[in-house]
Amino acid sequence: MTESGTGTSEKNAIYVFAVCRAEEVPDVQGLTGVTRAEPVRSLRIGSLTAIVQTVRGADFTDEVWQKRLTDEAELERYARAHHEVVSAVAARFPTVPLPLATLYNGDERAARALASESTRFRTALTRIAHHAEWGIKVYAPVSRSAGDDTSEEQPAAAADRARPAPGAGRAYLERKRNLQSQREERQAASLRVADVVDADVSRIATESRRLRPHGNGAVGDGRVQVLNATYLVAGQRAAELDLLVAGLRERTGAHIEVSGPWVPYSFVGEV
Numbered sequence: 001m002t003e004s005g006t007g008t009s010e011k012n013a014i015y016v017f018a019v020c021r022a023e024e025v026p027d028v029q030g031l032t033g034v035t036r037a038e039p040v041r042s043l044r045i046g047s048l049t050a051i052v053q054t055v056r057g058a059d060f061t062d063e064v065w066q067k068r069l070t071d072e073a074e075l076e077r078y079a080r081a082h083h084e085v086v087s088a089v090a091a092r093f094p095t096v097p098l099p100l101a102t103l104y105n106g107d108e109r110a111a112r113a114l115a116s117e118s119t120r121f122r123t124a125l126t127r128i129a130h131h132a133e134w135g136i137k138v139y140a141p142v143s144r145s146a147g148d149d150t151s152e153e154q155p156a157a158a159a160d161r162a163r164p165a166p167g168a169g170r171a172y173l174e175r176k177r178n179l180q181s182q183r184e185e186r187q188a189a190s191l192r193v194a195d196v197v198d199a200d201v202s203r204i205a206t207e208s209r210r211l212r213p214h215g216n217g218a219v220g221d222g223r224v225q226v227l228n229a230t231y232l233v234a235g236q237r238a239a240e241l242d243l244l245v246a247g248l249r250e251r252t253g254a255h256i257e258v259s260g261p262w263v264p265y266s267f268v269g270e271v
Contacts, residue, residue, distance in 0.1 A: 011056070011057055011058075012054050012055070012056065012057055012106075013054070013055055013056070013057040013060060013103045013104065013105060013106075014043075014052050014053075014054060014055075014103065014104045014105070014106060014107055014109075014110040015033070015034060015052060015053045015054075015055045015060075015101070015102070015103055016043075016050050016051070016052050016098050016102045016103070016104065016110060016114070017033070017040070017051045017052065017053070017082060017085040017086055017089075017097070017098060017102075018050070018051045018085070018086045018089055018090070018095045018096060018097045018098055019045070019048050019049070019050050019051075019095070019096045019098065019114060019121050019125075020048070020049050020050075020051065020089050020090075020093040020094060020095040020096070020125075021047070021048060021049075021093060021094050021122075021125045021129075022049050022092075022093040025042055025049070026042055026049060026051065026089050026092065026093060028040045028041060028042065028051060028085070028088070028089065031084065031085050031088055032081060032084075033053040033081060033085055034053060034055060034078055034081045034082065035053065035055050035056070035059075037055075037056070038053055038054040038055065039053070040052070040053045040085055041053065043107055043110060043111060044111075045111050045114050045115050045118065046115060046118060047118075048114075048118060048121055048122070048125075050110065050111070050114055051085060051086075051089050052107075052110065053085075055103075057103075057105075060101060060103055065101060078100060078101070079100060082097075082100050083097075083263075086263055087263055090263045094125040094126075094128055094129040094130075095125075095263065096121055096124045096125060096128075096268045097263055097265055097268065120269065123269075124267075124268040124269050127206075127207075127232075127267060127268075128232065128264045128267055128268060130234060130235050130236075131206060131232050131233060131234050131235065131264055131267075132232075132233060132235060132238070132260060132261030132262060132263075132264060133230055133231070133232055133233075133260060133261065133262040133263065133264040133265065133266055133267060134205075134230065134231050134233050134241060134258060134259070134260035134261060134262070135228075135229070135230050135231075135257075135258070135259040135260055135262070136197065136201060136227065136229050136230070136231065136245070136256065136257070136258055136259075137225055137227060137228050137229075137256070137257040137259075138193065138194050138197050138225070138226050138227035138254050138255070138256050138257075139223035139224060139225050139226065139254065139255040139256075139257070140189075140190035140193065140223065140224050140226050140254060140255075190224065190226045190254075191226060193226065193227075193252045193254045194226040194227035196248070196252060197227055197248050197252065197254070197256065198210060198227055198229055200244060200248060201229070201231055201241070201244065201245075202231070204233065204237050204240055204241060204244065205231035205232055205233050206232045206233065206234060207231070207232040207267055208229060208230070208231045208232070209229065209230050209231075209266055209267075210227070210228075210229045211228045211229060211230065212228065213225040213226060213227065213228045214228060223255060226254075230266045232264055232266075232267045233261075235261075238261065241258075242258075245258055
């Protein structure tokens with residue numbers, strides 16, 4: 001969507017946070033945006049409204065922005081400022097958030113470029129109106145069977161090396177096969193739980209996206225993530241979602257985390 005990416009170097013540029021469908025002029029007073037130098041404001045685009053802010057073009061050149069991407073604290077500050085504006089507008093109107101650092105060289109060019117995508121905006125706004133995004137993560141506990149603990153097996157193994165008993169090697173291989181079989185069964189059971197949760201939540205969601213689970217080391221407490229998904233849920237079904245998740249926790253015994261409601265970033269398409 002960006003006319004010149006973050007490569008603008010003119011004195012001023014127009015930073016676009018979002019496009020919304022509002023019957024009235026959105027009240028954006030009090031929002032700081034990404035700079036304190038200029039106010040966040042509205043820019044009318046036909047029947048749609050863009051939420052914008054004038055910024056210094058020199059602050060968003062490719063060179064400056066690439067440097068900013070390597071500064072985690074600075075990047076987080078911009079992301080939070082961007083999200084604050086989007087969330088404030090989305091709390092009142094159907095809103096399509098635009099990517100971080102979407103810039104145009106002036107109001108006229110911004111309006112022209114955004115107007116050229118008005119059909120896509122209207123489609124997305126119709127899809128997400130009166131909906132919110134909810135994230136659901138499912139974790140399966142890493143259960144260790146008695147055979148997984150090799151602390152007692154090591155002395156025995158040393159003794160076996162000194163005085164190998166008949167059939168000791170065969171018994172060892174059999175134990176290893178059993179342990180592997182148990183691990184595979186637990187993994188299969190965990191994936192079945194993930195499928196059950198996803199299928200049940202999808203029934204009350206308008207749309208859903210199943211994402212790649214985070215690696216085992218990401219949680220840090222021994223749990224393994226088996227489902228990482230996001231769902232577009234109508235506002236009037238939020239309570240139903242709460243009840244459904246409570247029932248799934250009881251039924252499956254899995255640890256289920258729910259986050260939201262969020263602005264439906266995942267369901268506005270490529271804008």
